[in-house]
Amino acid sequence: MKTFNYTLNQKPIERIIDFSIFKNEKNLLIQIFCGEKKDILEYILNVIAKELPQAICIGSSTDGEINDSQITTLNTVVAISIFEKTTLKIVSVDEIDSFSNGVKLASALCSEETKLLITFTDGEKTNGEEFLNGISSINDKIIVCGGMAGDNADFMQTFISCQNKILTQGAVGVSLNSTSLKVTNAYNFNWSPIGIEHEIEEVEGNRVYKISGLTPLDFYEKYLGTYVASSLPATGIEFPLIVQKNKIPIARAVIAKHEDGSLSFAGNLHKGDIVKLGFGNVELIMNNPLKSLFTKGYIKDTETFFIYACMARRRYMPDLINIEIKPFSKIASTAGFFTYGEFYHNKGKNELLNQTLTILALSEQEQTTTQPDAIHENENTKLSDHAKSLQALTHLIQQSSTDYNIQSKELEEGNIYAQNLITSQKQFLKHAVHETNTPLSVIMGNIEMFEMEFGKNKYLSNIEVAMKNIFSIYDDLSYLVKKDQVNQASHKIDLVDFIRARIDFFSSSALKVKSEFKFKSSKHKIILNFNETKLQRIIDNNLTNAIKYTLPNEIINIKLELLNNNCDFIVESKSAQILDPQKIFEEYYREEVSKDGFGLGLNLVKRICSEENVGIKLESGKNWASFTYTFKEIL
Secondary structure (H helix, E strand, C coil): CEEEEEECCCCCHHHHCCHHHHCCCCEEEEEEEECCCHHHHHHHHHHHHHHCCCCEEEEEECCCEEECCEEECCCEEEEEEEECCCEEEEEEECCCCHHHHHHHHHHHHCCCCEEEEEEEECCCCCCHHHHHHHHHHHCCCCEEEEEECCCCCCCCCCCEEECCEEECCCEEEEEEECCCCEEEEEEECCEEEEEEEEEEEEEECCEEEEECCECHHHHHHHHHCHHHHHCCCCCHHHCCEEEEECCEEEEECEEEECCCCCEEECCCCCCCCEEEEEEECHHHHCCCCHHHHHCCCCCCCCCEEEEEEEHHHHHHCCCCCHHHHHHHHCCCEEEEEEECCEEEEECCEEEEECCCEEEEEEECCCCCCCCHHHCCCCCCCCCCHHHHHHHHHHHHHHHHHHHHHHHHHHHHHHHHHHHHHHHHHHHHHHHHHHHHHHHHHHHHHHHHHHHHHHCCCHHHHHHHHHHHHHHHHHHHHHHHHHCCCCCCCCEEEEHHHHHHHHHHHHHHHHHHCCCEEEEEECCCCCEEEECHHHHHHHHHHHHHHHHHHECCCCEEEEEEEEECCEEEEEEEECECCCCCCCCCCCCCCCCCCCCCCCCCHHHHHHHHHHHHCCEEEEEEECCEEEEEEEECCCC
16 A cells, blocks of 8 residues: 655646556545635546546545645645555435435445445534444444545535535545455544533534523633634634543534524534533643554554544644644655544444544554554654743643642532531431430420329429420421421411410410510401411520520510501510620520520521511610511411
8 A cells, every 4th residue: 555645736736646657556545635615626526537537536625734744724635545455435425414424325335344434524514423323323343534524714615525526515435445454543632621510401413502501602702702702613613512422532613603692513412411611732732642543553564644633723733733743744654634523433433523633544564563662752843932832831721720620529528528417417416306305295294294193393393494495495406407398388377376375385484584474466366377387486486585585573575466467476575685686596696605595596587587478677775675577468
């Protein structure tokens, strides 16, 4: 096998290519990488068809051309490969459906001896991933390479060619059939994910409608700025979304912008995909790319390299891209083009890649026993100051991203640990509350039985008062632990009877501290539609707080006052002035630390009032305090 590469440089093709060299060759593969207008390609195809009618000829429009170590734009490169032991077959398909095109192309080309498919598609209409899926449905073992046509980032019209026919949609493919052809493929990615993870939320095929709550256009504007967003898709090719697929990072670059803010990408994305924005890692790109190929197989006897690389690599570092290409050209003839999406075969899977450099090594020679590590790297390329600055900046971005990821992981682990502690604490409190209920009920039951049989005494009265305080605390804790399971249903409650019952329950506690409740209602019956459990927490906490903080020998006034459809529940008492009314409802806050309690009651009351739209008013002066709770829409 041998390959001859020619750059036409706007000169007549007959003056550049000596067609007599190829006249008698039977197995000729000609690839045309055209960065010029369609009529130029048409002229070239007609000349080749006339001079070499036996040749198999495919072509593609480009975003740059590769001829050995030379990178050009707006030119045409012709690569003519002579095979001795390999036969060729060509076909074109132009269905609208990309999957169907893949099926038809593979069905026509694949045979038992097929070692390789080289295929090009248009770069606008074809869904590259669906096309490759179509090929895989027929044969998922054969290596597939090539890419999607470019048009110098105009995104207006790409074209491909089959023999002397030009197509603006569809695909063209060539099968290489042989028992002796050696085929090795590899790829370099070198685009690194950066920033936080984002989720694809709405998508149809390769058209994305929402990413993490934003339209894709707004997403790009938020993270990359107005200029990049307004210049999509041309600018977006350098900043793809990166997703892990089949254990390799896959980039999805923007190829179309729509009026509704959605964006089309070069390949499919799926709902639930976790993606990050990517940037070109200059430091990795400038490393010797042969390393990735050496790990794939023996290439010392390679006779031809074909390279199909993403346009983003050339545009991202136009003055440095030859650093990637040069090492290959020093080993064998090298040709290719810059695409809108690269085709790659990986462990039985055909993948549509973006941002990559895909490499194909071909040889019909007998393979030697030279090991990969016996092949020396090419000499280091001298870098300009600008290149060194880019390398340093990329290293800074990459290292900063690595540090951020480490810190995020540590923070996440800390959050998980804290969450586990909270869960364990809640579980412990739930069990403690549950286990406390039985002994409290037994104690209260025995107090009542003792009083019935032997009558009251001061010691038993003290125990009863203490038990009622414990019961109030227990009810608060029980509500906090089980509030998510509390029956939220509301029903009609006579507020007058309800409050009178709770006053009766705590009367002995008030007498114990030489206080007394005085209850007054503007009506004998006030009907409220409310949740009974929540209502009891509001009433009980205010009554027990009044008992705790009222000065000795003073009356605790409890009032119900109707005004229109609202009812005020008022608790007034003689007590020390509340110095910080803003904090009194905060969790764990207590103005008088000498008093028993956790400071949870009023915070719980405030939360319930917020949930049920109950108004709260607090007034306090020297030796007095008043709490007013306004219940709305009294029946």
